[in-house]
Structure formats: C-alpha cells, structure tokens
Amino acid sequence: MSTFSVEPWVADLVPLLDGTRTPVQLAQTLSLLDRGALEDVLEVLESERFLASEASSTDRATRHSRQLQLFDEMISADELSAVARGHDASTIQSRLTGACVVVVGVGGAGSWVVQSLAAAGVGRLVLIDPDVVELSNLNRQVLFDSGDIGRVKVDAAAERVAEIDADITVDVWRTRVDTAEQLATLLSGADLVVSCADQPSVPVVADVVATASTAVGVPHIVGGAYGALLGVPGVTVLPGRTTCWSCIRAATADDHGRAARTLKGSSPGGSAAPLAGVVGNMTAWEALRILLGAPPALAGGVREVDLASFDSVWRPIPPRLECGCVPSSETTGST
Numbered sequence: 001m002s003t004f005s006v007e008p009w010v011a012d013l014v015p016l017l018d019g020t021r022t023p024v025q026l027a028q029t030l031s032l033l034d035r036g037a038l039e040d041v042l043e044v045l046e047s048e049r050f051l052a053s054e055a056s057s058t059d060r061a062t063r064h065s066r067q068l069q070l071f072d073e074m075i076s077a078d079e080l081s082a083v084a085r086g087h088d089a090s091t092i093q094s095r096l097t098g099a100c101v102v103v104v105g106v107g108g109a110g111s112w113v114v115q116s117l118a119a120a121g122v123g124r125l126v127l128i129d130p131d132v133v134e135l136s137n138l139n140r141q142v143l144f145d146s147g148d149i150g151r152v153k154v155d156a157a158a159e160r161v162a163e164i165d166a167d168i169t170v171d172v173w174r175t176r177v178d179t180a181e182q183l184a185t186l187l188s189g190a191d192l193v194v195s196c197a198d199q200p201s202v203p204v205v206a207d208v209v210a211t212a213s214t215a216v217g218v219p220h221i222v223g224g225a226y227g228a229l230l231g232v233p234g235v236t237v238l239p240g241r242t243t244c245w246s247c248i249r250a251a252t253a254d255d256h257g258r259a260a261r262t263l264k265g266s267s268p269g270g271s272a273a274p275l276a277g278v279v280g281n282m283t284a285w286e287a288l289r290i291l292l293g294a295p296p297a298l299a300g301g302v303r304e305v306d307l308a309s310f311d312s313v314w315r316p317i318p319p320r321l322e323c324g325c326v327p328s329s330e331t332t333g334s335t
Contacts, residue, residue, distance in 0.1 A: 010041055017045075024158045024170070063165070064093055064121055071292075079294050092292060093121065099291045100124040102190045104177055104209055105197025106157045107131070108271055109224055111143040112280025113194055113287065118161045120288055124169040125161060126186060127154045129197070130176040140276040180211035187212060192290055193220040194283060195234070203249070210237060210245035219290050221298070223248075226271065226279040231305040233282035235298060236290065242299040243317050244325035251317045252302060275307055 009030050016026055023042065027035050061068070071089035074080045080092060099122050103114055106129045117125060133141075133148040133156055148156040154172035161170050176199065177183050187193065195209040206222040213220035217239045224234030235248050282305075286298050297303075301316040319326040 004044070006041070007037075013038075013041065024155055024162070024172070060121075060167075061090065067120065068093060074294065080292060095292055096121050096288070097123045099191045100126065100189050101287060101291070102126040102128065102187060102193045104128045104183070104193065104195050104205060106141075106143065106153050107137065107196065107198070108140050108276040109226065109280035109283060110194075110196030111141040111157065112277050113196055113284045114157055114161065115142055115164065116281055116284035117287060118164040118168055120284075121165060122168065122288075122291070124171070124189075126171045126173070126190065127157050128173045128175060128177060128183075128186065129153045129157075130174055130199075140271050140273040142273065142277070177205060177208055180208050180215065183208055183212040184215060187216055187218060190218050192287055193218055194287055195220065195222045196224060196280070196283070198225065206245060207249075213237070214239050214244065220245075221283055221286060221290075224279055224283050226275045226307070228270075229275075229307045231275065231279040231282075231307050233279050233286065233298060233303065233305070235302060236286055236296040238290070238296065238299060239325075241326060242296070243301070243319045244323065247320045247323050247325060248302065248317055250320065278305070278307060 009032065012030060013026065016029060023035065023038060026032075027038050030038075032038055068089040071080065071092050075089070075092075101117055101122055101124070103110055103117075103125065106114055106127050110129070114125060114127065131153050133144045133151050133153055135146075135149055137144060138146065138149075143157045143160045144153070152172075152174050154174055158170040158172050161168055173186060175182075177197065193209055193213045195206050197205040199205070202223060202225045209220055210222050214237070219236070219238050221234040221236050222245050223232065225232050235245065236242065237245055282298075286296060290296055300318070301314055303312060303314050305312050
C-alpha cells in the first residue's frame with residue numbers, strides 16, 4: 001500500500017469526488033488558486049485506482065451513436081477512405097477522443113465552436129480568452145447564461161463543456177494573445193488551433209495564430225468572422241500542404257476596399273445568435289474534418305456566405321511562388 005504526505009486541503013477534496021463536479025468546480029469549492037496542484041493530486045488518485053470512470057464504453061458508444069452512423073456514411077462516400085483503411089467508425093471516433101484543439105476566443109463564433117467540438121467528443125480543449133461575460137454577450141454566445149454575467153469567460157465555458165461531456169479535459173487561460181511567442185507556449189500537444197478572437201482585431205489575432213502554428217507545424221483555422229450579413233467561416237491552413245495565411249492575406253489585400261481587414265475592424269458590429277452559429281458551426285465542422293483526416297473544405301482560398309440569401313462564393317487562392325509555403329506536388333485545397 002502506498003502512503004502519501006499531503007496538504008490539508010486534500011482531505012477536504014476526497015468527499016467532493018462523487019462524480020458531480022468538474023476540476024474547475026472542485027478548485028472553486030476548495031478556494032484553490034493553483035489548479036496545477038489539484039490536477040496533480042487527481043492524477044495520482046487515478047493512477048492509484050482510487051477514481052472510477054463515470055462513463056462506460058457502452059455509454060460512450062450510445063452518446064455518439066448517431067455520429068458513428070455519420071462516419072460510416074462518410075466512409076461509404078469515400079470522405080474518410082484515406083484514413084479508414086478497414087477500420088470502423090468507432091476507431092475513427094477515437095481520433096476525436098485523443099485529439100487536442102486550442103480555441104483562441106470563446107465569444108461569438110468561438111462559443112459555438114467549443115460547444116460543437118465538446119458535443120462531438122474532442123478529448124481535450126484549450127480555451128484562451130481574456131474577457132468576462134457581459135449582458136450584451138448573451139444574444140449570441142451560446143456557452144453562457146445570465147448567471148454567468150461578470151464571470152471569467154473561460155471558467156464559465158469550461159463548466160459548460162463539463163455539462164456536455166464530463167470526460168473532456170479542459171485547460172483554461174485567461175489571457176489575450178498578443179504575440180506568436182506567447183501563443184507557442186500554449187500549443188504543446190495541440191492537433192489543431194482555431195482562431196475566433198477579434199481583439200485587437202480579427203486579422204491581428206489571425207496573424208499571431210498563423211505564425212505560432214506554422215512554426216510548430218500545427219494545422220490551424222484563421223480569420224473567421226461575420227457581420228453586415230456576410231460570413232467568412234475562416235481559412236484552413238495545413239502547413240506545407242495548403243496555401244498559407246500570409247498568401248491569403250496578400251491576395252485579399254484590396255477586397256471590399258478594406259485592405260484585408262476581413263469583416264470586422266477594431267470596433268464590434270451588429271450580430272445575432274443565428275449569424276454567429278452559422279459561422280461558428282461551419283468552422284467547427286471544418287475542425288472535425290481536419291481531426292478525422294477528411295479533405296478540408298476551407299483550405300486554399302476564401303469562402304464568403306451571404307447570410308441573407310445563403311449564396312456562397314468560393315475564391316481559390318494558390319500559394320505565391322515567392323512564398324514557397326507549399327511544394328507544387330503537395331497542394332491540397334477546396335473546390
């Protein structure tokens with residue numbers, strides 16, 4: 001039998017481990033400022049087999065049964081043939097269970113992205129946002145309700161994810177992403193980065209996300225936005241395989257006479273839940289496709305959706321020869 005020397009708060013922790021609280025809620029109940037210490041204790045308890053898993057494999061299969069059916073249909077339609085290789089849908093689902101996605105910005109579009117990734121069973125989410133929940137957020141930011149006003153967004157978002165699926169690991173960082181060097185420290189183990197932040201502006205954050213992600217070879221979705229009844233669900237970049245964000249920015253510099261400010265400038269525009277939901281869920285679906293190994297739908301160009309008519313315009317953008325971001329034989333893109 002193992003023996004341990006522990007802090008007094010650990011004795012208070014044990015009765016709380018009844019399966020009804022997330023790590024975030026446990027830290028709040030115990031007034032712990034150091035979540036790392038809590039996670040270390042939980043890891044030891046799990047390794048010593050003092051913790052039981054809440055959900056059985058049968059529960060997991062039932063939770064995602066309709067999703068598994070979709071994956072089977074995608075295999076039959078050759079959407080997942082490159083990664084299926086005789087595996088069934090359950091094995092493909094395990095790609096999501098073992099995946100880590102970093103979401104920068106959990107507001108308008110970002111909150112819908114997080115909700116959809118959690119519902120799909122992505123195993124680890126890293127949420128980055130500096131803000132607190134405000135009343136004006138509630139018309140479109142689906143992770144929050146009136147009881148969250150004044151709370152740190154990433155903390156409230158983590159609790160919502162736990163309500164969707166308690167088996168998902170959520171790391172939260174209350175910070176604004178200002179530099180690629182800063183973001184790079186948070187990308188350890190990431191399979192995908194999704195940029196949904198708009199402060200100080202959509203393109204500034206997109207530039208930071210692209211620079212940091214490309215440096216470590218992590219796929220990323222950058223620059224998504226909505227406003228003025230126009231939606232852009234982001235641009236997918238698979239480093240070394242698809243047109244990079246720098247080439248996209250250069251090609252769209254004069255679009256709409258806005259010098260590539262995409263849709264949002266430095267001040268927020270009008271928005272509503274359906275608009276944020278359309279853009280956010282298109283982005284989330286693209287994220288799932290990337291994690292599963294399906295062909296990306298938003299790589300190699302820019303898609304704009306008229307949110308009044310649902311007409312969609314796709315503009316292919318090849319890599320610049322002088323950039324060299326993609327070898328000529330490696331280009332992968334949408335159609």
